[in-house]
Ligand SMILES: Nc1ncnc2c1ncn2[C@@H]1O[C@H](COP(=O)(O)OP(=O)(O)OP(=O)(O)O)[C@@H](O)[C@H]1O
């Protein structure tokens with residue numbers, strides 16, 4: 001199997017600040033690969049290095065077998081949808097497509113056919129003369145994706161493509177991503193929506209520039225030890241203060257998810273027999289990606305072992 005991306009000890013420093021701190025990756029071709037992490041964790045910086053837009057401070061990476069310094073040759077095979085800027089809002093839909101077509105060196109009948117295809121792909125045939133600023137968030141992101149794939153790249157980097165998009169359009173967007181990977185295109189997608197990890201074949205968790213884990217969502221969930229319970233009630237904060245250091249509770253960890261308290265225990269626990277939990281509702285839950293991420297951060301895990 002060919003690797004779409006192979007990276008080793010990638011580092012990016014901005015002055016004295018290390019934004020990406022020794023990341024190693026092996027992303028197989030044809031998969032949907034998710035980069036998950038909080039704001040400022042280094043997702044965009046990693047993606048921009050892998051696209052050949054930002055030179056690493058140290059380390060090495062091959063993208064489709066090519067070194068990052070390959071320049072034009074690499075960019076011709078790579079599609080990139082940036083987090084901050086990808087479309088001109090004061091140009092029409094068709095003008096934005098034209099602009100990208102020009103950047104990718106398309107011309108003549110080939111260019112017309114491909115831009116028409118992308119209008120259809122984005123469901124914007126009737127909006128070709130509309131100003132891009134008048135499109136909904138979901139439509140705009142589909143157009144941006146259409147622009148990023150005009151030149152039929154083998155590998156697609158999408159930086160927060162579902163940011164500012166409503167939940168229904170987010171789901172739609174993911175089904176478009178799947179349809180692209182069916183023919184072997186690799187999609188590398190960053191998001192800070194933890195639930196979007198479920199859409200990925202593999203997920204890399206990144207925190208403070210470091211890779212905490214890189215695995216399938218299923219295997220990541222299996223790494224959670226013990227039994228996870230969700231406790232809801234009027235004052236879970238006080239509850240936690242009362243039970244935090246109580247001997248006899250099989251506690252591994254406790255975290256808040258909004259007003260709900262998640263308790264990770266070594267063993268099964270009968271809450272109904274414990275007066276401290278009177279008035280609270282408790283249920284055993286399957287760990288979400290957020291639970292897994294929080295656990296990995298707290299245990300200071302590194303890729304390959306938790
Ligand atoms: N050009 C730059 N100069 C200095 N610092 C930078 C630069 N680009 C990014 N950083 C810093 O590097 C860190 C990682 O930024 P990055 O944009 O990669 O994070 P991110 O995970 O994409 O965050 P977000 O979820 O907010 O998009 C941040 O602390 C950011 O402020």
Ligand SMILES: [Mg+2]
Pocket residue numbers: 043044045083159160
């Ligand atoms: Mg970012």
